[in-house]
């Protein structure tokens with residue numbers, strides 16, 4: 030900014046000198062044309078050289094004053110918005126993103142364009158700043174809760190009079206909260222990796238139906254414990270993508286379906302292809318969600334209040350969505366409170382997958 034101002038000042042100095050010269054030449058020429066050279070000069074008898082008459086001197090001085098005045102006005106006119114820009118930039122540097130430089134009413138030129146772009150930049154920066162602050166406060170909140178619990182129960186454990194059953198109970202809480210902390214940091218790391226531009230998505234060919242079945246078997250103890258009935262219909266489908274990442278999608282979505290379905294519930298898992306698209310549907314008759322809740326489930330750390338009693342990080346769905354998007358796919362949910370939820374995942378079918 031300082032550079033712009035100093036270069037502008039330099040340009041205006043040059044214009045200033047130029048205008049002075051021109052006004053002087055014009056004024057002198059006019060006087061010369063009216064009075065003639067002989068009438069304008071008298072012989073300086075003392076020094077023996079010719080000097081301008083008082084009229085020429087006055088005109089010269091007047092043109093200087095008028096020229097200076099106009100240049101001063103012009104410089105003020107141009108430097109004013111630049112000074113405004115400079116002050117606004119200083120405020121942004123100090124962390125104030127509320128500044129807006131009004132550019133309406135000023136004749137459109139390079140400086141007003143610069144002002145408009147500056148306003149746009151500050152607006153975008155304020156959004157990032159807001160997201161960043163929001164994210165940091167969410168992370169610290171999510172980490173603080175288990176850490177506080179671990180500290181509290183560790184202190185209780187240190188009591189020499191503590192009964193055996195309480196000691197076991199507190200130790201179990203500490204283990205659970207530590208697992209949660211560990212999962213939180215792993216999920217956070219995974220999500221930031223997925224959101225960074227450095228991630229490379231492998232192109233492996235694998236059977237999607239077999240992978241889904243593997244995940245259902247992996248989670249068998251969980252759905253069996255709740256006596257959940259699994260209805261599985263999987264079409265044989267080859268897929269090209271990052272095998273490990275897609276595996277994570279099924280773990281998160283089918284894991285959620287089991288977690289948010291009541292005892293003796295039903296879960297349907299269907300995989301098929303329609304019109305060049307691969308479609309996976311994971312449907313449960315669990316607790317469901319309201320429309321407002323559904324609108325937020327793909328946000329980082331979002332958890333429906335009732336789900337807070339269950340273990341989870343609020344990062345499972347953002348991770349799944351990011352992986353699906355990185356594979357050119359799409360995920361959406363249809364849900365009704367107390368009536369269950371259906372997650373639909375779609376991918377474009379790549380011809381070379383067959």
Ligand code: ADP
Pocket residue numbers: 281285286289313315316317318326331332333334336340341342343344345346347369370
């Ligand atoms: P979490 O680790 O809490 O499950 P997710 O990002 O996977 O985090 O899910 C976000 C929230 O979406 C959950 O806390 C839950 O409230 C809601 N949710 C996700 N899947 C389901 C489902 N199948 N049924 C009902 N609610 C769900």
